[in-house]
Amino acid sequence: MFEKKVEKTNELIIKQGDYGDYMYVVEEGKFEALLLKNEKGKNGKAEYVRTVPPKVYDNEGFFGELALMYNTVRAACIISRSPGKLWVLDRQTFRRTIIKSTHEKLKQYEEFLQKVPLFNELTNYERNNIAYALQTIEFKDKDIILKQGEPGDSMYFVEKGLVKCTIKDKIEGEKEVSKIGPGGYFGELALLSEKPRAASVYATGDTKVAKLSRKDFDRLLGNCQDILKRNAEAYEKQLRKVFGSSKDIESIL
Structure with a gap:
C-alpha cells in the first residue's frame, strides 16, 4: 500500500473501460463517480454524466475494488472534486487481504455451526x-x-x-x-x-x-x-x- 497525493480538482483517478490494478481508500478530499458520455466532446474534452444515484466520496470511503474482485474493466470514472490524499492498494495485496479475511470469517462461522x-x-x-x-x-x-x-x-x-x-x-x-x-x-x-x-x-x-x-x-x-x-x-x-x-x-x- 502506498500514498497518492491529489493536488488538483478534476483530476482523473480512474478511467471507465480501463483494466484496473489498484483500489483506493480516501483519507481526505472529495471524489465523485461519473459515467463517460463522450470521450471527445466539445473542445476535445471528455463529457460525463452522474451515476444514478450520485456517488460521492467525501473524506471517507473507498473505490476501485470491483475491478480487482471480478477481474473486469472499470465500470465508471472517478474524478477528484478537491485536492486530497488516497491510499492505494495493489491487486496482489488486495486479494491476499480479502482471502485472509474471508478465511477468518468462515472459520468463525464454522465454529458457530458446531x-x-x-x-x-x-x-x-x-x-x-x-x-x-x-x-x-x-x-x-x-x-x-x-x-x-x-x-x-x-x-x-x-x-x-x-x-x-x-x-x-x-x-x-x-x-x-x-x-x-x-x-x-x-x-x-x-x-x-x-x-x-x-x-x-x-x-x-x-x-x-x-x-x-x-x-x-x-x-x-x-x-x-x-x-x-x-x-x-x-x-x-x-x-x-x-x-x-x-x-x-x-x-x-
Whole structure:
C-alpha cells in the first residue's frame, strides 16, 4: 500500500473501460463517480454524466475494488472534486487481504455451526458449505430482529453484541425470557418448520448477527428436514413445542 497525493480538482483517478490494478481508500478530499458520455466532446474534452444515484466520496470511503474482485474493466470514472490524499492498494495485496479475511470469517462461522445440536451430524464439508451461505446483518439498540407470530424462515448466530428474547401473552404482556451473547444462536427451528415465531428478539446495543435462511440451506445441501432428521432425536422436545403431537413429529422424522 502506498500514498497518492491529489493536488488538483478534476483530476482523473480512474478511467471507465480501463483494466484496473489498484483500489483506493480516501483519507481526505472529495471524489465523485461519473459515467463517460463522450470521450471527445466539445473542445476535445471528455463529457460525463452522474451515476444514478450520485456517488460521492467525501473524506471517507473507498473505490476501485470491483475491478480487482471480478477481474473486469472499470465500470465508471472517478474524478477528484478537491485536492486530497488516497491510499492505494495493489491487486496482489488486495486479494491476499480479502482471502485472509474471508478465511477468518468462515472459520468463525464454522465454529458457530458446531455449537448447534441440530447440526451435530453434519459433515465438515456440509458445515463449510453452510458457512459460505451465512449473511452478516447489523442492528442498532432496540431494533427488532424477530417478531413473535411472524413466519420463520431463517436462524441467526450472534457475532457481536447481545440480543433479548421476549414472549408476549394476554395475561402478563411482554416479558423477557433470555439473553443471548456472541457465539449463541436463535431461531433454528425455523429450518424445520414454517410455523410462526414463538418469541420476539431485540438487539441490545449495537449488534451483529449472521443469518442462515432455509432457502440457502436447501440450495446447498438439499431439503432441510431430510438433512437435519439425522440428529432430530436430540431435538424431540423442541419439535413437540413446534409441531404439537407425536404424530406430527413422525411426519417429518
